[in-house]
Amino acid sequence: MPGTLPAALPATTHVAIIGAGPTGLALAVTLAEAGVDFVLLDRQAEGANTSRAAVVHARTLEVLDEIDPTGSLSAELVGRGIPVTRFRIRDGARPLAAITFDGLPTAHSYALMVPQDRTEAVLLERLRSLGGEVHRPYEVTGVRQDEDGEGVTLTTATGETLRASYAVGADGMHSTVREAAGIGFTGSSYGESFVLADVVMDWAPGPGEVSLVFAPAGPTVVAPLPGEASAAGAPGAGRYRVVATVSDAPAEPDLAFVQALLDARAPGQATVTGLVWSSRFRIHHRVADRYRSGRLLLAGDAAHVHSPAGGQGMNTGIQDGHALGRALARALASGNPGDLDAYGATRRPVALRVVALTDRMTRVAHLRNPALRAVRNTLLPLFARVPALRKRLATELAELNYR
Incomplete structure (x- = not known):
């Protein structure tokens, strides 16, 4: 309701998550499933009410199945979208090449067309079923690690503070957490x-x-x-x-x-x-120089941004959130922060690969030289006739190489 004050923040938590988009929600659900205490904050008074990202790829649906092995989470999302099995490249009205997803080695051999607000709604429903919630509106303006490395203190725009063992920036390209961590964003x-x-x-x-x-x-x-x-x-x-x-x-x-x-x-x-x-x-097109600085970690658009070609961004972020949730659960159980190093070592190369793929697709699509366009339009149909090449590109777009 307009004018309603946000619910009070707890004083402490194990994991503070800044940003309740798809990445932050996936991380929160993973932590909730693992029984890890967390606080999820977002500066917006409401969640997304526009479609923005509009495709969920096969690997992301597999990740939802890992979060909820009953399959109800992915089934709920599929029920709200349109499965599409064909990606076709055209020059104007003329078809040049087609890439198909059916036949890929996955239970989700399609691209699911579904608006981002529906994806967020499904993740939020799952979070609430596990007893979690988003704290809104809380804008995090300060993030400070203890000098002894024992924890993190967050400060909000209205003066509240929150102590956490770890803080995760899932707060987008202009990440407050990334800036506080002093991590470069190269690109x-x-x-x-x-x-x-x-x-x-x-x-x-x-x-x-x-x-x-x-x-x-x-x-x-x-x-x-x-x-x-x-x-x-x-x-x-x-x-x-x-x-x-x-x-x-x-x-x-x-x-x-x-x-x-x-x-x-x-x-x-x-x-x-x-x-x-x-x-x-x-x-x-940028990738964070590293995904961790002490007890500060990055995921989603705070760690990588790139062209929308191929619809990879939100998918890579949701996969980040799940991988980081599992890594945090292990680190908290073992008491060893070093267990988190594997998260960046695994996920940052994925981001570099996604950025390279989307950049190549964008530059090929932007060719303006008539001779180069003619070569492109001649070669694409030839490449598309080779089954191995079609499957390779479909697998890459579906992000199945990142298992």
């Missing part, structure tokens, strides 16, 4: 801005695939989302996510802007009839 940014929009439209390729559309002005991704179909009732009618690079996009792209963008890049393929939500953002 750079892309020059273009990205448009993100959830729309209702008639889309000629239909909802059975995720489409990556090449165009001289830049790449565009169109992916189906669960939601009401448009009144037109055509086979491709429904709700879709559109992500596109634009040299200078408006802060809140409107319906006319999205329609004009699709007309230019996929002529004759889209009729937009409704705009659900839109935004503009800029993308960096």
Whole structure:
């Protein structure tokens, strides 16, 4: 309720988690399952109410099965999304190559299209069923490790303090925890801005695939989302996510802007009839120099950010959260903080690999030289005819190499 004061923070805890997005929630659920005391804080008064990240890959669904071996957690999420088995690359309206996920060695041989707010809702429901909760709104403004290395003190914007054995920054790219730890964030940014929009439209390729559309002005991704179909009732009618690079996009792209963008890049393929939500953002590709400094640890976007190509970001973060939760449970049980070193040693190479993959995909999609585009469009269909190459890329996108 507006104006309601946040619940009082406890004085102490074993693990303080700053940031209650998908990464922080996955970490909290893992700790709750292990019986570890924690406090999960977020500066927002409410959780995500927009879709933002929109794909959950196979490895992440496997991680949810590890968190809840009954399978009910992943089943609940699948029930709120759309499983898609095909990723198709197009040049305008012309198909170039298709990557399929069915047949991969997993119980979840598909990409699950589901808005981030639904993913967060499922994780929060699980957390609450285990007796956990998010403390809102608490903005952490100070993080200080004891000189003797025995603990951490957090200070909020309203003056509360919280003592913890460990503090985890799951607080995004501009992480307060990372800054307090003095950990570098190596990388750079892309020059273009990205448009993100959830729309209702008639889309000629239909909802059975995720489409990556090449165009001289830049790449565009169109992916189906669960939601009401448009009144037109055509086979491709429904709700879709559109992500596109634009040299200078408006802060809140409107319906006319999205329609004009699709007309230019996929002529004759889209009729937009409704705009659900839109935004503009800029993308960096950066990885934290290390994931731990004493009793301060990083996960998710606080540790790595990259291009949205392939939908890897939230998935890598949820996997971070689960891996860190298990590592913290071991460290607290053994009394040896050194047990946490394996977390960074395992997860940071994954982030480096994800950043490299998404950067390659982004640069290939952004080719503007006509000769290079022609070579790309000639080679892609040839590569896609090789089963081993198709499976290799599908496995990489599904993040199954990170088991």
